[in-house]
Amino acid sequence: METIYLVIVGVLFLLAISDLVVGVSNDAVNFLNSAIGARIASFKVILSIAALGVFVGASFSGGMMEVARKGIFNPQFFLFEEIMIVFLAVMLTDIIILDLFNTFGLPTSTTVSIVFELLGAAIGVAVIKSFKNPEMVVADYINSAKALAIISGILLSVAISFTVGVITQFITRLIFSFNFKNRLKYLGGLWGGIAITAITYFLIVKGVKNATFISDSIRIWVTENAGIVISYSLIFWTLILQVLYWLFNFNILKFTVLTGTFALAMAFAGNDLVNFIGVPLAGLESFKIFKASGAPTATLLMDSLAGEIHTQAYLLVLAGLIMVITLWTSKKAKKVVQTSIDLGRQTEGEERFGSSFFARSIVRGSIAVSNSINQFIPTGIRNFINRQFDSSKYEEERQKLGKEAPSFDALRASVNLVVASILIAYATSMKLPLSTTYVTFMVAMGTSLADRAWGRESAVYRITGVVSVIGGWFLTAFSAATIAFMMATIMMFGGNYAIIALILLAAFMVYRTQVITKKQEKEIKRFQEMEIEDVNGEISSLKVLEKCQLNISEIINDLLKLYSNTLSYFEAEDRKHLKECVKEVDSLNKRTKKLKANIYNTVRKLQEDSVDSGLFYVQVIDYLRETVHSLTFIVKPCFEHLDNNHKVFSEDQFEEINILEGKIRSLLIKSYNMINKSDFTLLPELAEEQSNIIEVIKGMRKKQLKRIKKEKAGTKISMLYLSVLHETQNMLLHLINLLKAQRDFVKAIKEKKE
Template identity: 60%
Template structure:
């Protein structure tokens, strides 16, 4: 019997290693998004600093390990077998949930997931015990008071974090403004000294109780001198930073952000390591107690030992920290989660990851009305001064499209506030959600920084709501799935455990494929930027435009042909893939047109007129690709719903049309790639021929309808394909003419 439970302990630890890898991929956004978003240092430097913080911070997490043992339930009321069921259910659920959220790039909370998984699994087992022994109510098994305190603390942290981030960022911006370089000559060292002192104070002084390597005497000494530590640290850092700035023009903000990244990674490890290894370590202690108790059986040995104080060995914490640090460099999913947080806090305009929602629109309208009302009571002089501090500086001509999402000042505020809040909670042994805190601090600071203007507010708010909704979904899913898994393991025993482990493996491999597919989709939708930095000339734009347009037109011809042939063969798989590719191409053409603003800003003054032709070309390219979606999508919907196929005559006509489209597209690409438009009349003649052919096909179809030789759905699809093909040809010729004029103007200057 002991061997069975030993195997279960091994399984739990293997799941814990997987959970560490998956969890760090999710939580990497918590401590690197500010440094990456502000471009404070190269990516490898940021990750190295974060990895060092995670590794060292793991040694400060010993005091948090009690959360997994007794915070959500009373261990003395459960037998050894019950505890093993609970812990196994928690680990299986946690790995599946976190990996799914990572695959979709949504930042979720490992703290919330572990808390609700423990609660769900414990409730499941407690219900069984209550059913078997009705004299003991379920309230005797569940630590409801502590559970409610933890859950309410996590929810309150959302409000506190958002508010703190907004207030501190607003005050900081009012003091320094967006043009903070001049004021930093005098105040930069003070700001940096305070920021570094605040983070180190809360990490070292307030988090010392959880350090497994410190003796009680050393902890007492640090506690007794914490005020002196704060004063000496502030004065010392301020003096050092001022000297470095005066002598070497040292970048205080970049250094502050890197220190903050280290501190936040350290705070994360100290607070969140329990989410990954707290349950396995508790399971190991339970197993040791079971083995060391003579004559004990799994169904009779109560687990009151888990309620006793615990001190985790330092080497175990450091091994876990090493795994987490290694994961930072190897996980491809981590950056997907980081991107969501950075995009929602971005200062500049651009493609929004989320759409609009009714709630977001209503909220924006309400805030606009409230802002106007409040501004009426603020003196004009004060209002003008504040507005001046929030004026964005003119971006440099050589600004890159992949520049910082926000400036270094906001990045430092994000890190300082988040690390202080998290370290404070750790010192109080509260499992604060690092995801909630860091994300909401970043959202509060972006709101205060006026990054959410009227052009982007509804999309950013919708994104925040989506992320918060994902958090609530995490809680509900974690509780429900852990509850069901605990019941399955309790009654199904080894058969259920085997089936669940197979499910875990399947889910991990499935989400891995989903992540790779998502990355491939993003690669398709990536528009290559100009190879040179700084200002660009008309010839550079023309060359890039030539490449982009020819690539899109080749794909339009290919996808149009695939649509017709796969629809004729009733090949659902190919047509479904083609539909997805066509939709991606339409999004790509839309993104190319949306990037016009960035391109025009970088144009040399003497080439500004060429932008008119560039805009025309991309407009017609967008319309050409868009027409294709109205050919492919209806064809897929028709085939997928198993409607009647086209008649033989209709298929012959469409295949003839397909060949004509392929020919004209090939000629159009040749003209554009060569830059020689002497043969443009050949394309114009081919277009006229195609339009006449389409008119003939439409006339024949109307005759079939008159004679009732075709169904309504088939007729509507056929006519729709003809209409969209006609529109596509009209836009194609306009595209070629616009490109010809663009090339002529760029070459001759008129």
């Protein structure tokens, strides 16, 4: 029996390494979003500072097993074999949940996940124990106070962080405006002093408390004299920053943001490290207690586990190294960070989230309230506020930077970090269970709202995104508790076989998310390749034509492949490959949707003398989108028909369809070559060929109608057959219009060059 528990301890530590990776990927948003969003420095510099903060925080962490020690469950009522099942269920669940959230780019709380996993797994074991021992009920084994505190912390942190973020950013922008460079000459030192002092206080409260390298006497003195430290810090930083600005034009905001990034990264590693390695360490400690006692597993109660558990220094350093490496290499971390940045960016653009009834209702209500309030505000005050929040000059400067443009300015980034630092530090000093993820995210959303980043063009999408993320936090708690409960219950009943099966299941789930991530990366790379690069915020019409030609030829090639494959897989009743066609056509739709969504930015960046050619570009993209839409209405109905196990076409119908497919293939190949070579001399002949194919389609329709009249074809198959013919005809019509628009586009560019 000892061997299986040794294996479990080994698995726990392997899972701890994996948990460190997925945990950092998830929590990187806490300390990276402000610096990256404001492009305050190069990506490598930001990561270097964050990595240093992570390593220092991890290395000097107290390593206390907070969650396991302070009582989600009462360990004195659990046997050794039961406690090991609880810990294994927790770690397996944690890996699955965090990895899934990271894969889809949604930030969640590692604290909440670990607490509710412990709660769910402990309840699963406690339910079985209560059946065996009716004298004790489930509530005796569980301390629900911690879970209730976490839930209240979620609600508290969401509301307070968002509100404080809105108010602070509004006041800050009212003072500095978007053209803050001139005002920094006089107020920069004071703002920097307040910001760095707040960050210093944050480091004292969050860092000194648990740092092992600081003696107890220093820790006590700093804690008792926090007011003096803060006062001197404010005076010192205000004076030194103002002097540096006057003498060397020192970038106060950049220094503030980078310092805040280091502080939050250090606090994250120092405090959240136990979320990743705490449970495996508790498992190791349990195994040591078991070995030392010599008692059988069926009688050994784990009352010794209620004490403090400290971590070896080398384990903390090793954990820090893993976290740093993950921070540098994790693509999932960048995706989670991007979600937060996109929801808070100052400008419009492609929105990741859609609209929802809840978001629309909030926006309508907010507009009505705003209009009512404006009636009571004097015109002079309204005009003053509008001037302070006028971002037109900022937008002009931002456009000139092109791809290097920040999502928001450095002033807002500094407010994000300062407000988050103060709230987290205050909550810690008051022993309130606020989550760093919730605080940093909601502060960022509050500051973006105050900065009028959520205009009427984007508000519904941003609100939907925020609600989706918040909903994900609550989903984390429910999912974590439920899955951990199920895993612990299965292991209690299934024994060693169940343990092995669940470990393999977790490994398979992680593997699947990696596959999904790689597919997403390919999709993102494809989207990036479709974008048109600008120079100093401008794009030449020739560059638009070149990229347009490349994108169209690729999409027509995919169109040809998907149309032919769909009909052949349908004839072979190959459901698996037809489903792949559905996924590919969805990807094709996203690509054309991306092109259409980027029309505004492309036309806006066109050089002044190239605006006329933008008309042809818009026409080309519109026809391309409609062509792909027609293909979608061929592929998806074919799959749904086959998926519902309906009969496929008859031999006569397939014979007609295959003849049609050959003609379509020929026309698409000629279209592809025409686009590739930019030679449209044979376009009239191609248009004639298109007309002939449409006549063939009409003939096929007549034959099908005769079959229906003679009742030789069923309803489902007849509707699908006619639908395929109709959408094929639409596809041809849009395709020829696309070629004509591209011809006119090429002609306009040539005339301009001449």
